[in-house]
Amino acid sequence: MISEIVVDVTPKEVSIAVMEDKVLVELQKETRNESYAVGDIYLGRVKKLLPGLNAAFIDVGYKKEGFLHYQDLGPHFNTQQKFLKKIFSGDKKNMIPFSKVSILPELPKDGKITDVLTAGEDILVQIAKEPISTKGPRLTAELSFAGRYLVLIPFSDKVSVSTKIKSSEERARLRQLIQSVKAKNYGVIVRTSAEGKRVAELDHELRILQKRFDDNLPKLPKAKKPSLFYEETSRMVALLRDILNPSFEHIYINNENVYKNVLDYVSLIAPEQKGIVKLYTGELPIFDHFAITKQIKSSLARTVTFKNGAYLIIEHTEAMHVVDVNSGNRSNKNGNEPEENSFNVNLAAADELVRQLRLRDMGGIIVIDFIDMNEASHRQKLFEHMTAAMSRDRARHNILPLSKFGLMQITRQRVRPVLDIDTSETCPTCFGTGHARPSILFTDTLEEKLDTLTGKLHVKNFTLHIHPYVFAYISKGLVSMLRRWKWKYSKNLKVIPDQSLGFLEYKFYDADHNEFDVNENVEVK
Numbered sequence: 115m116i117s118e119i120v121v122d123v124t125p126k127e128v129s130i131a132v133m134e135d136k137v138l139v140e141l142q143k144e145t146r147n148e149s150y151a152v153g154d155i156y157l158g159r160v161k162k163l164l165p166g167l168n169a170a171f172i173d174v175g176y177k178k179e180g181f182l183h184y185q186d187l188g189p190h191f192n193t194q195q196k197f198l199k200k201i202f203s204g205d206k207k208n209m210i211p212f213s214k215v216s217i218l219p220e221l222p223k224d225g226k227i228t229d230v231l232t233a234g235e236d237i238l239v240q241i242a243k244e245p246i247s248t249k250g251p252r253l254t255a256e257l258s259f260a261g262r263y264l265v266l267i268p269f270s271d272k273v274s275v276s277t278k279i280k281s282s283e284e285r286a287r288l289r290q291l292i293q294s295v296k297a298k299n300y301g302v303i304v305r306t307s308a309e310g311k312r313v314a315e316l317d318h319e320l321r322i323l324q325k326r327f328d329d330n331l332p333k334l335p336k337a338k339k340p341s342l343f344y345e346e347t348s349r350m351v352a353l354l355r356d357i358l359n360p361s362f363e364h365i366y367i368n369n370e371n372v373y374k375n376v377l378d379y380v381s382l383i384a385p386e387q388k389g390i391v392k393l394y395t396g397e398l399p400i401f402d403h404f405a406i407t408k409q410i411k412s413s414l415a416r417t418v419t420f421k422n423g424a425y426l427i428i429e430h431t432e433a434m435h436v437v438d439v440n441s442g443n444r445s446n447k448n449g450n451e452p453e454e455n456s457f458n459v460n461l462a463a464a465d466e467l468v469r470q471l472r473l474r475d476m477g478g479i480i481v482i483d484f485i486d487m488n489e490a491s492h493r494q495k496l497f498e499h500m501t502a503a504m505s506r507d508r509a510r511h512n513i514l515p516l517s518k519f520g521l522m523q524i525t526r527q528r529v530r531p532v533l534d535i536d537t538s539e540t541c542p543t544c545f546g547t548g549h550a551r552p553s554i555l556f557t558d559t560l561e562e563k564l565d566t567l568t569g570k571l572h573v574k575n576f577t578l579h580i581h582p583y584v585f586a587y588i589s590k591g592l593v594s595m596l597r598r599w600k601w602k603y604s605k606n607l608k609v610i611p612d613q614s615l616g617f618l619e620y621k622f623y624d625a626d627h628n629e630f631d632v633n634e635n636v637e638v639k
């Protein structure tokens with residue numbers, strides 16, 4: 115399997131596409147000014163205690179308070195709070211280095227939130243789930259710093275090894291190795307990717323993770339409440355940290371600064387693979403060049419077609435996601451029995467559904483209504499097939515066998531809002547108003563905008579993005595309309611076909627790829 119990553123960087127957001135054998139399997143979008151991302155650590159304040167839920171609301175600066183359950187305080191919460199109170203006491207004589215902090219007994223698992231926290235108390239918390247819909251972020255007080263091979267946990271001394279490492283000798287080697295190099299008062303979780311790694315690699319990463327925590331501690335005494343204590347690395351770097359492996363052949367990025375950051379990071383964690391990071395400099399939008407835009411529009415709609423005319427209908431609700439499997443106009447060329455045909459459609463639907471779960475990052479409860487099958491062996495094989503296909507999914511999940519109604523239930527870890535992209539386009543005639551506009555040629559409108567840019571704003575270097583059909587129309591002929599525009603307005607005019615635009619949409623960009631709002635005569639930042 116050949117894997118690739120394509121990164122589209124725009125002034126407003128960064129879109130990351132993961133391809134497997136040229137098929138889009140993951141799509142992540144990150145607003146460039148996004149806050150409250152998973153992994154960020156905040157110095158918050160206890161706003162309200164909820165004894166009935168055994169939880170508390172924590173003010174971290176978001177419009178909705180974060181939710182912290184007693185079970186998410188972590189076993190060494192008392193040690194953490196004692197250290198935090200000494201920092202805020204202002205008494206420098208009582209201050210001791212972090213390495214000399216004494217670890218207090220663990221919290222009881224069946225304790226009460228009111229025995230541990232009080233309203234108005236300062237607390238360090240980490241974002242476990244981003245704000246979703248009307249809910250604030252889900253929080254945890256058990257801080258962690260994730261690396262490629264290790265996860266560092268302050269205020270602990272425990273070393274754990276991933277259960278996915280099956281060799282008992284390797285597990286013992288890694289545990290002994292980490293025990294010998296880690297600093298006091300730091301716990302470590304050894305990730306699956308650490309299997310077979312040398313002590314130098316693990317020690318190097320351990321020191322980097324420890325430095326992240328140590329470097330931020332001096333900020334605490336003067337920090338405002340609430341405020342950001344530690345910001346997690348960008349989603350691009352976090353994705354590479356989790357999924358980069360020898361199967362990746364290319365990482366294409368269309369922004370030079372992001373390209374340099376990723377190149378530096380890959381050179382650090384996998385020097386032998388730094389050659390796969392490449393800067394894309396083509397004129398076409400990067401997602402159009404790699405046929406990603408077309409896959410987004412065909413894969414993220416309410417109805418998703420797959421093999422031989424069969425299709426899925428995917429509905430999103432606040433409580434769950436519901437998927438209906440339909441055979442559609444699928445033909446039975448092989449002359450199979452209806453039962454066999456239904457089984458084959460369900461197997462293909464399971465493969466497409468696994469891709470959709472990753473692509474849309476669907477979480478929570480997912481209920482799938484497969485086509486009814488009478489034979490118990492087919493239902494069992496479908497369950498086993500789904501389990502095997504989901505094994506490639508990095509998110510924690512649980513799958514139940516088909517019920518007597520033919521329904522399969524899946525729970526999947528939800529840490530971010532589900533990716534919901536509107537694949538519909540506004541009517542090119544009425545622009546969604548329901549009233550047809552006067553019959554004015556669209557090309558005349560474009561020419562008016564060109565005249566405004568060059569005549570009134572005196573802009574000479576700019577790029578016009580239009581729908582591919584419109585681009586084909588203005589480019590046809592020996593003396594095309596596009597060529598006449600260049601003669602009349604600007605020789606530096608570039609016109610780019612952009613599949614992400616609607617039929618009669620257009621966008622102007624300057625030399626730095628900042629968008630012009632020609633109607634307002636300003637740049638859109």
